[in-house]
Every structure is written in structure tokens, then in C-alpha cells.
Amino acid sequence: MTQANPTGASVLIIIPTYNEVDNVRRLLPIVLEKDARISILIVDDGSPDGTADAVRALQQIHPGRIELMERDGKLGLGTAYVAGFRWALEREYEYIFEMDADFSHDPGAVPAFLREAERYDLVIGSRYISGVNVINWPMSRLLLSWSANLYTRIVTGMPIQDATSGFKCFKRRVLESIDLDKISSDGYCFQIEMNFKVYKQGFSIKEIPIIFMDREVGSSKMTSGIIHEAAWKVWKLRILSLLGKL
Numbered sequence: 001m002t003q004a005n006p007t008g009a010s011v012l013i014i015i016p017t018y019n020e021v022d023n024v025r026r027l028l029p030i031v032l033e034k035d036a037r038i039s040i041l042i043v044d045d046g047s048p049d050g051t052a053d054a055v056r057a058l059q060q061i062h063p064g065r066i067e068l069m070e071r072d073g074k075l076g077l078g079t080a081y082v083a084g085f086r087w088a089l090e091r092e093y094e095y096i097f098e099m100d101a102d103f104s105h106d107p108g109a110v111p112a113f114l115r116e117a118e119r120y121d122l123v124i125g126s127r128y129i130s131g132v133n134v135i136n137w138p139m140s141r142l143l144l145s146w147s148a149n150l151y152t153r154i155v156t157g158m159p160i161q162d163a164t165s166g167f168k169c170f171k172r173r174v175l176e177s178i179d180l181d182k183i184s185s186d187g188y189c190f191q192i193e194m195n196f197k198v199y200k201q202g203f204s205i206k207e208i209p210i211i212f213m214d215r216e217v218g219s220s221k222m223t224s225g226i227i228h229e230a231a232w233k234v235w236k237l238r239i240l241s242l243l244g245k246l
Contacts, residue, residue: 020051024058028040029058045071046072095169113168122169124160156196170198174203178201
């Protein structure tokens with residue numbers, strides 16, 4: 001049974017954090033300004049820099065619109081979002097976002113997502129749907145990201161230009177249809193796995209152009225392990241789909 005959320009808001013933006021104290025202080029008020037329907041759930045993995053304390057301070061300023069889930073240690077991006085999805089589904093949220101804390105995802109794009117989400121089941125903020133819209137990345141990382149998306153399209157057959165984007169909005173019914181216990185990926189591959197499950201179930205997907213700005217404060221969470229996981233996991237997803245075991 002679902003329970004009402006504190007403000008009756010219909011939009012939840014899930015933001016995983018680890019050592020993002022400076023970013024959350026700036027980001028959360030900006031996000032809340034974009035639409036009165038928005039609430040934010042911070043999923044913090046035991047940040048030693050005081051991120052959770054900063055969120056608690058903001059809760060006092062914006063009562064009822066900011067929630068905090070604290071976890072013990074770095075448990076990974078994928079599990080953070082799954083925990084956030086479960087939390088959202090236990091409450092009456094209709095639109096559920098993924099968003100980074102580091103300003104690489106422009107809060108100003110949120111209204112465009114919500115407009116498209118009225119017509120589509122999953123809205124993805126795409127860096128590659130209208131050219132290449134990435135700022136401050138070295139060429140090596142840009143080529144890696146673009147190539148990874150081409151590779152993903154070839155292997156999975158998904159007609160998605162930016163399958164690794166972490167800026168997206170799900171309708172509630174999409175997440176209700178997915179067995180979250182079976183989500184096992186992290187990082188880029190988590191995004192691919194979620195998109196593939198949505199695609200294979202026949203939900204409508206819309207990519208909208210965004211400008212991706214590399215983080216302004218803090219350090220990247222990208223590792224070689226995340227890249228390697230994505231490289232082999234797309235084949236696993238394709239095979240499971242062919243076997244009807246997705």
C-alpha cells in the first residue's frame with residue numbers, strides 16, 4: 001500500500017551523493033524553484049564531508065520538500081537509485097527523476113522533462129540527440145562515452161542515442177513494472193540496464209537534448225571498473241532478452 005508523501009507533491013527527484021556538501025547547498029534550492037510539485041530525495045552514502053548535515057539544514061529551510069536517506073558507506077550508484085525508486089513507489093509520486101548532484105545536469109531542464117513526461121513513459125536527457133552537447137570533457141572521455149553508446153545500440157538494438165545518460169524521468173507505472181530485485185548493475189551500466197528493460201516492455205521513450213557540463217566542484221566517480229562492467233553487461237542483457245529471462 002502506498003502512503004502519502006509529506007506535501008502531496010507528484011514529482012520526486014532522486015539525487016545520490018557522496019562528498020557533495022558544496023554542491024547540495026547550491027543545487028537543492030535551485031531545483032525546488034523549478035516547480036511547486038517537486039520534492040527531493042537525497043540518498044547519501046555516508047559522506048564524511050558533512051553532506052548529510054547540509055541536507056538537514058536545508059530541510060529546515062524547505063520543510064517537507066527535502067528527504068534524506070542515509071546509508072552506511074559507498075554502496076554504489078545503482079543501489080542508491082534502486083533504494084530511491086522503492087522509496088518513491090511506497091509514496092504517491094507520479095514522476096520520478098534521476099539527477100546528479102554536481103551540476104552536470106542543468107536544473108533548468110527539469111520543466112522540459114515534465115512537459116514531455118505527460119506524453120511519454122521515460123524521458124531521457126540526451127547529450128547526443130542533437131549533435132554533441134558536452135562541455136569541459138577531454139576528447140578521450142568524450143570519445144569513450146560516444147563509442148560506448150554506439151556499441152550499446154549495436155548490441156542491444158535500442159534506438160537510444162544516449163543510453164548512458166543519468167538525467168531522466170520515469171513515470172510511476174514504468175518503475176512499478178520492473179523487478180527491482182533483478183537490477184544488478186552500477187554506474188553507466190545501470191542506466192543501460194534500466195533503459196533496456198523499459199524498451200523491451202514497450203513503454204514509450206523520448207530523448208530530449210541537454211547540455212552536459214562536467215562537474216564544477218568535487219571529483220568524478222568514474223572508474224575503469226564501471227567501464228568494463230558496461231562493456232560485457234550489454235551482451236548479458238541481450239542474451240537474457242533472447243532467452244526470455246530478462
